[in-house]
Amino acid sequence: MRSEQEMMDIFLDFALNDERIRLVTLEGSRTNRNIPPDNFQDYDISYFVTDVESFKENDQWLEIFGKRIMMQKPEDMELFPPELGNWFSYIILFEDGNKLDLTLIPIREAEDYFANNDGLVKVLLDKDSFINYKVTPNDRQYWIKRPTAREFDDCCNEFWMVSTYVVKGLARNEILFAIDHLNEIVRPNLLRMMAWHIASQKGYSFSMGKNYKFMKRYLSNKEWEELMSTYSVNGYQEMWKSLFTCYALFRKYSKAVSEGLAYKYPDYDEGITKYTEGIYCSVK
Amino acid sequence: MRSEQEMMDIFLDFALNDERIRLVTLEGSRTNRNIPPDNFQDYDISYFVTDVESFKENDQWLEIFGKRIMMQKPEDMELFPPELGNWFSYIILFEDGNKLDLTLIPIREAEDYFANNDGLVKVLLDKDSFINYKVTPNDRQYWIKRPTAREFDDCCNEFWMVSTYVVKGLARNEILFAIDHLNEIVRPNLLRMMAWHIASQKGYSFSMGKNYKFMKRYLSNKEWEELMSTYSVNGYQEMWKSLFTCYALFRKYSKAVSEGLAYKYPDYDEGITKYTEGIYCSVK
Incomplete structure (x- = not known):
């Protein structure tokens, strides 16, 4: 070479x-x-x-x-x-x-x-x-930017709203539709929120790299394993599990960011989690 | 309701x-x-x-x-x-x-x-x-359109060229970078080629649905399982396996399309497969 x-x-x-x-x-x-x-x-x-x-x-x-x-x-x-x-x-x-x-x-x-x-x-x-x-x-x-209250709410809104498209795809047995919405919108907003949380603790003066590729440096092994588990989506049960793990992770990090920055924690979580659980039980 | x-x-x-x-x-x-x-x-x-x-x-x-x-x-x-x-x-x-x-x-x-x-x-x-x-x-x-020879080559070019970014991410232990390139570019071009193959047999007069969500209707169980196996990407070994499965599927369908439409089968496959295997062996 x-x-x-x-x-x-x-x-x-x-x-x-x-x-x-x-x-x-x-x-x-x-x-x-x-x-x-x-x-x-x-x-x-x-x-x-x-x-x-x-x-x-x-x-x-x-x-x-x-x-x-x-x-x-x-x-x-x-x-x-x-x-x-x-x-x-x-x-x-x-x-x-x-x-x-x-x-x-x-x-x-x-x-x-x-x-x-x-x-x-x-x-x-x-x-x-x-x-x-x-x-x-x-x-x-490329440094992570401190979110405004509005940007924080928009991220929460997009995460929870587009999660309903993942639910729709799974309920309809259209797994490719569900996977794409998880990969292209839901999880990227989870990664965005995780990056905001990390930067709110370390300072907004570094880049997480393309595709958040340096994220692992800033997570515990347990946190990393939890995130990685969301990438096993080769079947319906795996996808439901991944979606609920994304919910739990997003809830954890968005609550931490909202507390850290004194932003209102929006009520999308409550409504969409109940909606999702209802449909999951009906199709299980 | x-x-x-x-x-x-x-x-x-x-x-x-x-x-x-x-x-x-x-x-x-x-x-x-x-x-x-x-x-x-x-x-x-x-x-x-x-x-x-x-x-x-x-x-x-x-x-x-x-x-x-x-x-x-x-x-x-x-x-x-x-x-x-x-x-x-x-x-x-x-x-x-x-x-x-x-x-x-x-x-x-x-x-x-x-x-x-x-x-x-x-x-x-x-x-x-x-x-x-x-x-x-x-x-x-939304119907699948018969590809021109150039569009066929472009799809092959994009699939094989962007595969090298997946290889780069895996070799560098930057799995999130690798996963995104597989999910956002490599696999979508595999799905495009699969759709072209199916339509070349059934006629270019139907839609595969958003995100190719109706793809399963047109595949054998074995073919579907093989495609779904590429969605298990929650670790490095899983990712390498998924990438090589994508290579095998893309090779199979692009050769079928090139024969069906009498288009030249490009040599990207040979070069990139050898390149990929070389790096896989060096990091295994």
């Missing part, structure tokens, strides 16, 4: 030798000192270029970066609509395991890029001295 | 007696003859009104519809940005178990509504004879 130095040299040498490329930045976890470096980190590179279209004419120029296992061009797909406007990107997994997420950005959009990025940006090359201030990467945008 | 007739009478009587309400429609599953009726179906009602804001001044007027367990006003939340433009909606679960999803739409947007709806619409009341043609609800927009 080529080293970080080797990879960065390839990306920068290419940029230095191509007149169309005026500015190069590195983004994402490789700029984030709060993320332990490892070989799985993507190289999130942006080339700010005078003519994006000229690069798109063919893919030969990408060969220089290394032999590929596979590539995706997200803005060149029929099944998934492009989402990057005038930008164009390449996601490449190399045979040596390195991974590149290369984005081509029209140089005329550089100002907008620097005004609206997520903070995790490092300038690697600036041929025209476009950047006249110090750019220091930081992950502040 | 109040009957459908009782509920519809309440919604229509209210509309008849309120001058601001000019047009009423029913949407969703209650208009869809392909969905077996049951008590869990929402009442998806739209009131086309002269003045949305006047309804928003307070919620007293909603009391007439019945005693509530809970309500959500999706366009009046801080945590979740509104998504309906000038429209405003109320999701209400009543104490008797009925559920209403009521949307207020400015009457001036009625034309746009009828031009851009999903086909599942029935006109219940039209005080000003606004609609001068027959509106017949149909679920055609």
